Amino acid sequence: MAGVSDRPVRILCRTLGAGMAISEMIHSDTNLWDTKKTDRRLDIRDEPGPISIQIAGHDPKLMAKAARANEERGADIIDINLGCPAKKVLKKAAGSALMRDEVLCAEIFRQVVNAVQIPVTVKMRTGWDHLSKNGPAIAKMAEELGLQAVTMHGRTRCDMYKGGAEYDTIQRTREAVQIPLIANGDITSAQKAREVLSATGADAVMIGRGTQGDPWLPGIIAAQLDGRSLSRPSVDVQIATVAKLIREIQLFYGEQTGVKMARKHMQWFLKRFANGLEAWSHLNPIVDPDEQYQRFIELIDGGGLRDGTERTG
Missing domain, CATH: 1.10.1200 (Non-ribosomal Peptide Synthetase Peptidyl Carrier Protein; Chain A)
Incomplete structure (x- = not known):
């Protein structure tokens, strides 16, 4: 999450039991990296692995170059952003805007996978709107082109964060792919995580906004799903x-x-x-x-x- 999951927050969440903490979204144009803001976002010093760096953009060559540069900096995983609904990202034809162009998605997947030796994953929404929930099809394409995991948020881009997340499309994605599937959206307790995992058949859950002000939440959910008792401290x-x-x-x-x-x-x-x-x-x-x-x-x-x-x- 841009402006939220910076290095101090990621390290804290991992210390408190989160299995992974993905970087803030990083622009794929490496020519724009020479700023304090981007330098901080690229800072992965002292972080426990695996380290996943998320890149955003629409140019396959730039995305591949950014992936390679982050691999050289020590990333263990490259995550491609197809999920951000923010207008300023959409104006650059990036984030969830890419879900309207499956051909472009395929070329980005292909070039990024070929550019690095580390695993490539993708974070997406269920689709652009309720008339075009093509998340399962894009996930299947990602699998065929060598991506190794898919995270899906249970809303379309046009939903933004309104209403409740729906998990039927994530379940259909489970039927479409064999690679690990991670469910995301409105998961704020271990009980909700169990319900989502049961409803979707997903392999794991991702917690986003639920961690804001509650960095203990991912560790508590992970522990309770593993059968261990863990609660927030005093x-x-x-x-x-x-x-x-x-x-x-x-x-x-x-x-x-x-x-x-x-x-x-x-x-x-x-x-x-x-x-x-x-x-x-x-x-x-x-x-x-x-x-x-x-x-x-x-x-x-x-x-x-x-x-x-x-x-x-």
């Missing part, structure tokens, strides 16, 4: 963990940008508690990184979150 431990993440984000981005990036993680976390938004109203205006960290960590002693009602879902 609220004090959660606060301390998020405080450490805030520090890591500040160091990763630098003071000014780091404070801005940390704000959304604090807000996502605090929204899980009945009285969290009151605490957020005091934290949001802070611009000094040390004060931001200190005021957040003080919630352990004086914020009242320990006694608040944690929201579910």
